[in-house]
Amino acid sequence: MTLVRLEERRRALAEAMDAKGWPADSEWVRRAILDTVPRHHYAPDRLWTWNGRDAYVPVDLGREPDTWADLVYAGPNDSAITQILDGLPSSSLSCVSVVADMLDSLELQPGHRVLEVGTGAGWNAGLLAARAGAGQVTSVEVDPGLATAAERRLTAAGLDVDVHTGDGQAGWPAGAPYDRLIATYAAQRVPWTWIEQTRPGGIIVFPWGRLGTIALTVADDGKSATGWVHGLGMFMPSRGTDQGSDFGQIQGDGEPEREAKADTDLEPLTGPDALFALRVSHPDIRITTEHGERGLTVRLHDGISSWATAVTDASGTTVAHEGGRRRLLTEVEAGLQHWGTQGSPSLFDFGMTVTSGTQYVWSGTAEAGPYRP
Structure with missing residues (x-):
């Protein structure tokens, strides 16, 4: 059989x-x-x-x-x-x-x-x-x-x-x-x-x-x-790498510490281009997205102690509940705005240069230098 x-x-x-x-x-x-x-x-x-x-x-x-x-x-x-x-x-x-x-x-x-x-x-x-x-x-x-x-x-x-x-x-x-x-x-x-x-x-x-x-x-x-x-490709890290805590562990059972509203459209995070750009500019922020009955839900965490859940409803209003020291929604908005000012480069517009002492990711050409807000 x-x-x-x-x-x-x-x-x-x-x-x-x-x-x-x-x-x-x-x-x-x-x-x-x-x-x-x-x-x-x-x-x-x-x-x-x-x-x-x-x-x-x-x-x-x-x-x-x-x-x-x-x-x-x-x-x-x-x-x-x-x-x-x-x-x-x-x-x-x-x-x-x-x-x-x-x-x-x-x-x-x-x-x-x-x-x-x-x-x-x-x-x-x-x-x-x-x-x-x-x-x-x-x-x-x-x-x-x-x-x-x-x-x-x-x-x-x-x-x-x-x-x-x-x-x-x-x-x-x-x-x-x-x-x-x-x-x-x-x-x-x-x-x-x-x-x-x-x-x-x-x-x-x-x-x-x-x-x-x-x-x-x-x-x-x-x-x-x-x-x-x-x-695109998601692989396991090298053996012994600390993968940090997941979203549920960081959020815990406590109440959110604050509420925030987004001024930036988060929908691009559902595609690979903006997601990769944020991976470059804010490498420690982990991002997951989900479309559901409430609208678009974006979950953010830093693997340590800060988290945010942002929901965009049918009217286009985005409200986030956050916990921890960092204001992750604000950081992600800054990353998306920078990506937009750079012409919204695609995943395949990015590259990397490595020397014996440096490593950096660039967009467009290596001569442009490191991609950062």
């Missing part, structure tokens, strides 16, 4: 990818994802899913094979959680759409030497090896258990990947220089070691923070790397 379900889900995935045109320029990525490196070969027998209330619960292949298959191939925009630590997801099979976009951005060619940081279950390393060739891919994983299991799966699939246990932030200098480097976890700051270990002209693709994937090209002199945002 599982084989039938797996085949059904794989066909549905292929149709969804074709409908969206994923990936746009790399037919090899589509073939590898759908045919030569099947996703379910890299899924552990136990996956995890949210119970809808208060916890992640296991789904075991032996007990719930169809549910397990549904999680592996849930859809192009859905990840499959493969590990839980301290009640939170710590590793996953990333959603297919983002994997395809990142591999497309990597511009990987046969014979390229590749460093992957964050082996996880091994699926992305398998995709890389299917393109680059035997012995061309080095992958580093901080969790020894995950590294061992991934190496076993890759060997069983006949794919020659050099898997090491180590800190991905340090890369793997023994195999440098690499033609390509790809990270499968979110990096707030790009380690200079990644650039040092990538040859001039080489490409580095990684998820930046909580939103967006970036492709950097190392300069000819090796002293910097610069490049553009290539798409």
Whole structure:
């Protein structure tokens, strides 16, 4: 029954990818994802899913094979959680759409030497090896258990990947220089070691923070790397990163400390362009939006102690209730106003430059300097 379900889900995935045109320029990525490196070969027998209330619960292949298959191939925009630590997801099979976009951005060619940081279950390393060739891919994983299991799966699939246990932030200098480097976890700051270990002209693709994937090209002199945002993507941070408290924990059960009214339209926050601009200008403010019966609800928090809930009703009036030291609604309004004065740049108008001592995000051109209000 599982084989039938797996085949059904794989066909549905292929149709969804074709409908969206994923990936746009790399037919090899589509073939590898759908045919030569099947996703379910890299899924552990136990996956995890949210119970809808208060916890992640296991789904075991032996007990719930169809549910397990549904999680592996849930859809192009859905990840499959493969590990839980301290009640939170710590590793996953990333959603297919983002994997395809990142591999497309990597511009990987046969014979390229590749460093992957964050082996996880091994699926992305398998995709890389299917393109680059035997012995061309080095992958580093901080969790020894995950590294061992991934190496076993890759060997069983006949794919020659050099898997090491180590800190991905340090890369793997023994195999440098690499033609390509790809990270499968979110990096707030790009380690200079990644650039040092990538040859001039080489490409580095990684998820930046909580939103967006970036492709950097190392300069000819090796002293910097610069490049553009290539798409949206939400990845887990590197192991040990403090993710802060969530909105509910910060808000608590107490009454709001104050009420505020917005003079700025918050609707742009429902789209990726303004949301990314705020991610750049106010990186510690976390923003979620929801359209409901009351209208548009925007929830803000800083992961520490300040929060705000703003509701825009049918008349266009926005009222927020806030708690904590910071006035988050005022800060977000300032960010939106600055975005507007800059011509409302799209997500793809942003880029990043990294040197050994600096890292900044810009809009339009690198020469414009850091994007900030």
